Amino acid sequence: MEDSEIDHVMSEIHLGCPPATIGPFLSHFTFSSYPLLDSSNDQSMTISVDKDGDLLLPRRRRRTSPTSHSHGSFTVTIQHSITSTLPDVGLQVWKSELVLSDFVLHNMSLLNGLVCLELGAGTGLLGILLARVAKAVFLTDHGDQILGNCLRNMELNSSLFHPQAIVNVRDLNWMSEWPVEVTHADPKPFCWSLQDFEQVKSASFIFAADVIYSDDLTIALFSMLKRVMSLGCDKVLYLGLEKRYNFSLDDLNVVANGYACFRRYIKEDALCDHSDKKSSFVGKRIDLKQIPQYTKGYERGEDVELWEIRYLIEGCPSNTILIKIQIKRPTNIFVESISKAYQALTDPGFQMGIALPQFLLDIDGASGGILLLWIVGVCILLPLVITVIYLSRSSKYTGNYVMHQTLSAYYYLTKPSLAPSKVMDVFTKAAEYMEIPVRRTDDEPLQKLFISVRCELSLDPKNVKQEQAKFWKQHPAIVKTELLIQAQLTRESAALSPALQGDFRRVLELAPRLLEELLKMAVLPRTAQGHGWLRPAVGVVELSQWLIRVVNCRLFPLVQGSLLESEGISPFLQLAHFSDAVVKKIARKKVKSFQELQEMSLEDRSELLAQVAGLSATAVEDIEKVLEMMPSLTIDITCETEGEEGIQEGDIVTLQAWVTLKRPNGLIGALPHAPYFPFYKEEKLLDSACGCSVEQRVVLSWTKVEP
Numbered sequence: 001m002e003d004s005e006i007d008h009v010m011s012e013i014h015l016g017c018p019p020a021t022i023g024p025f026l027s028h029f030t031f032s033s034y035p036l037l038d039s040s041n042d043q044s045m046t047i048s049v050d051k052d053g054d055l056l057l058p059r060r061r062r063r064t065s066p067t068s069h070s071h072g073s074f075t076v077t078i079q080h081s082i083t084s085t086l087p088d089v090g091l092q093v094w095k096s097e098l099v100l101s102d103f104v105l106h107n108m109s110l111l112n113g114l115v116c117l118e119l120g121a122g123t124g125l126l127g128i129l130l131a132r133v134a135k136a137v138f139l140t141d142h143g144d145q146i147l148g149n150c151l152r153n154m155e156l157n158s159s160l161f162h163p164q165a166i167v168n169v170r171d172l173n174w175m176s177e178w179p180v181e182v183t184h185a186d187p188k189p190f191c192w193s194l195q196d197f198e199q200v201k202s203a204s205f206i207f208a209a210d211v212i213y214s215d216d217l218t219i220a221l222f223s224m225l226k227r228v229m230s231l232g233c234d235k236v237l238y239l240g241l242e243k244r245y246n247f248s249l250d251d252l253n254v255v256a257n258g259y260a261c262f263r264r265y266i267k268e269d270a271l272c273d274h275s276d277k278k279s280s281f282v283g284k285r286i287d288l289k290q291i292p293q294y295t296k297g298y299e300r301g302e303d304v305e306l307w308e309i310r311y312l313i314e315g316c317p318s319n320t321i322l323i324k325i326q327i328k329r330p331t332n333i334f335v336e337s338i339s340k341a342y343q344a345l346t347d348p349g350f351q352m353g354i355a356l357p358q359f360l361l362d363i364d365g366a367s368g369g370i371l372l373l374w375i376v377g378v379c380i381l382l383p384l385v386i387t388v389i390y391l392s393r394s395s396k397y398t399g400n401y402v403m404h405q406t407l408s409a410y411y412y413l414t415k416p417s418l419a420p421s422k423v424m425d426v427f428t429k430a431a432e433y434m435e436i437p438v439r440r441t442d443d444e445p446l447q448k449l450f451i452s453v454r455c456e457l458s459l460d461p462k463n464v465k466q467e468q469a470k471f472w473k474q475h476p477a478i479v480k481t482e483l484l485i486q487a488q489l490t491r492e493s494a495a496l497s498p499a500l501q502g503d504f505r506r507v508l509e510l511a512p513r514l515l516e517e518l519l520k521m522a523v524l525p526r527t528a529q530g531h532g533w534l535r536p537a538v539g540v541v542e543l544s545q546w547l548i549r550v551v552n553c554r555l556f557p558l559v560q561g562s563l564l565e566s567e568g569i570s571p572f573l574q575l576a577h578f579s580d581a582v583v584k585k586i587a588r589k590k591v592k593s594f595q596e597l598q599e600m601s602l603e604d605r606s607e608l609l610a611q612v613a614g615l616s617a618t619a620v621e622d623i624e625k626v627l628e629m630m631p632s633l634t635i636d637i638t639c640e641t642e643g644e645e646g647i648q649e650g651d652i653v654t655l656q657a658w659v660t661l662k663r664p665n666g667l668i669g670a671l672p673h674a675p676y677f678p679f680y681k682e683e684k685l686l687d688s689a690c691g692c693s694v695e696q697r698v699v700l701s702w703t704k705v706e707p
Contacts (some may be wrong), residue, residue: 008083011092013298017082027093029125031077031105034642035292073296079149080123089210090122090146096240097126098295099304103238103286104129104207105294115203117228119172119221120211124150130207131161135200140172147171147190163668168196174220178227201232212241215261222281237283237309241362244303256303266309285617402517405431406669410521416532420539421458423518427543428481436503438476445497446483448631452495453486462557481507489546491676508547509679515544549574550676572597575626576675577619585613598627626673628665635659635672640662 017025081091104111104126112133121139127150130137139154141147151169161167171190172180179197196226206228212218229235243256260433269284286306293300396403406429413426459467472479484507487493498503519540526532550573569583571594589612591597597605602624608619636658641651663670672683 006606008085009089009092010083013093013095013098014080014082022083024079025082027078027080029078029093029098030073030296031076031101031129032294032296033037033071035106035294036318039413074160076125076160077153078123078125079156088143088146089213090120090141090143091149093123093125094210094242095298096242096304096306097122098107098298099288099291099300099306100207100209100238100240102124102130102294103240103306104292106291110131111205114205115199117200117203117206119174119206119208119224121150121169122146122209124153124169126207126209127167128153128157128160130164131167134165135164136166136201137168138200139167139169139194141170142173144171144189149192151627170196172224174217178224200228203235204233206235206237207239208237208241210242211239212258213244214258218258218261218265223237225281226311227278230313237307237311239307239309241307242301242304245446266307266612279311279313281309282312283307344369400513400517402513403431406514407517407521410518411524414518414521414524414536416526416535416670418522418539418540420535423536423539423543424458424482424485427518428478428485429438430510432510433481433507434475434477434513436477436480436506438480439499441499442480442497442503444549445500446480447482449487449492449496449500453483453490456486456490457482470698485511485547488550488676491550505678508677511547512544512679512681515540515547519544548672548681549673550674574673576622577615577657578623582613582615588612629662629663629667629670629673631661631670633659633661 014025014027017027017302044694078093080093081088111130112136115138116130116134117138117140118127118130119140121141121423124139125138127139131154139150141150145406147169154167154169169190170192171188180192182194184190206225208221211221217571227239229237241259243259245256266281266283269282284307285310288300288306291306346513395406398404398407409429409431410426413429418426454468457471458470480503484496484504487496488508489505493501493504519537520537522540523533571585572578574594586597586608589608591600591608600608605627606620606624609615609623610617615623638656639647639653641647641653644651647653661668669683672681674681
């Protein structure tokens with residue numbers, strides 16, 4: 001009987017839910033990535049004509065169905081109650097929370113990488129949106145049932161979070177002390193840790209939605225805000241509320257519960273006297289007309305308000321006021337600083353001694369000149385010389401540790417007509433390679449290396465002698481660099497002399513850094529239309545893949561009749577223990593491409609490599625480890641004009657490319673498999689693309705389609 005007399009409340013957001021539902025209910029809230037269009041604009045359209053008198057028809061706006069899974073929107077699944085008692089209103093979703101969600105989506109860029117705190121998180125809908133960009137999110141409420149439901153919603157929507165975001169659900173009673181006492185002996189669910197308190201101190205933003213509906217609760221809220229906002233960095237509170245009018249027996253009038261108490265705590269920013277030395281909350285009401293609606297399926301109404309609130313301690317609204325006060329008294333600040341320095345230098349307890357050689361003390365009256373020379377040389381001239389040397393050397397380099405001379409050479413040598421086969425000639429013109437010493441003892445080893453890689457050089461076969469003479473007439477450092485790079489591409493580095501091994505490692509160490517800058521120069525538009533970048537860029541990407549993986553699609557011959565002409569054996573040579581002979585053996589079993597080898601089952605592939613290819617069990621295990629690490633790329637591309645159904649000439653088109661990388665072992669990131677590259681190399685997209693088959697490689701470009 002007592003349960004039936006308990007008052008239950010229901011949010012108007014859940015009016016469409018089945019009224020007889022008992023227990024938790026799942027609702028799906030759809031959020032758009034761009035502002036929703038106001039339907040009222042369609043009623044105010046007027047007939048317009050162009051300068052020729054032709055009728056201008058309005059363009060059809062895009063209408064996205066609620067169940068659409070396009071990249072322009074996303075859906076949040078929330079578990080909630082349809083009705084609840086007043087102490088458990090956190091089990092429902094309220095209108096002010098949706099308005100605050102619109103504000104967060106409209107200001108996502110301001111929250112990127114920050115720590116956020118939400119008071120009265122309830123179902124956690126707002127926290128899910130914050131976790132898409134914030135570094136850490138703390139969702140606080142009181143009551144195990146509310147906190148458990150909030151944690152469940154975090155688990156349902158974890159796929160929407162930023163990969164590095166940390167979301168914490170914590171119990172916070174506004175009537176308790178802050179910081180909350182930490183118990184290490186018997187930790188309870190949703191309890192705080194010392195690390196949590198340190199992170200909350202660094203929180204820049206605090207959010208609270210629909211927490212103003214009772215005077216007692218409002219007093220407790222501002223008591224907790226005063227303690228939280230007084231610690232750590234400056235914090236800004238964004239509070240959303242909805243005025244709910246009820247008849248009050250005390251006032252004998254219709255009032256909004258808690259709203260009058262809330263306004264007594266807040267001083268209007270425009271009317272606030274900043275010279276007041278009392279701590280106070282200063283806020284301003286945000287115009288909701290300036291906040292577009294991103295949440296679908298609700299109407300804001302006239303009773304929802306959004307406030308920006310700051311807590312000013314001792315009348316100082318910000319650090320700007322402190323700076324102004326210091327500027328008004330520059331003399332006092334100077335005197336205080338000088339007096340502190342004077343006290344430190346004249347402190348009798350502070351003494352300094354310098355150890356000098358004995359012969360300086362034995363010279364009668366002549367040690368002063370020697371000491372003067374020593375002080376001038378060591379304390380003045382030596383630091384000056386070191387500074388000049390450092391500045392003269394550092395001025396040659398950019399922030400990426402690449403010489404300015406190299407960037408200039410790459411810019412002027414990179415042309416729209418640059419063929420991929422000629423990228424090597426541009427790459428070796430780096431000033432860093434010019435500094436590699438060329439010794440007379442290197443002549444004979446370089447001649448032998450030239451004979452080994454001669455067929456791989458871009459020499460005209462019709463005039464071999466003239467081409468060879470032209471090649472050796474280049475700068476000796478360029479000749480040496482290109483031959484060492486060819487030694488890497490043809491896997492002939494083991495035959496290099498000990499002296500050339502050091503130069504070989506230096507060339508490879510500089511290569512990734514130089515190739516990255518060369519790619520930046522290659523993608524620069526060469527014409528007014530932005531054309532002319534694709535051909536040289538493809539050549540740079542290919543050269544980077546060849547150097548890192550030592551797999552050159554043009555250098556290795558094709559196995560005629562057994563492999564695809566467009567692919568060759570080069571992808572197989574990414575794997576250890578593979579050679580031309582092994583590729584020929586597995587080709588007899590109709591394994592003609594690298595993709596076919598990857599798609600085989602583990603048992604069939606192991607049997608093929610062991611019995612047909614004749615590899616040992618250890619070799620087969622090594623190959624399987626590499627195949628499990630190799631990524632597979634899927635690219636989903638959409639082109640659209642924001643807010644429009646179609647694309648017309650002159651529109652600004654947004655291209656969204658969703659690149660999905662998967663590995664058989666389930667890892668997100670891994671070091672590229674590059675056993676022939678002797679240095680650490682971070683994985684990039686072009687490295688992953690090299691691991692894919694020819695059919696999976698995609699080159700993107702754009703062009704204007706004539707109507």
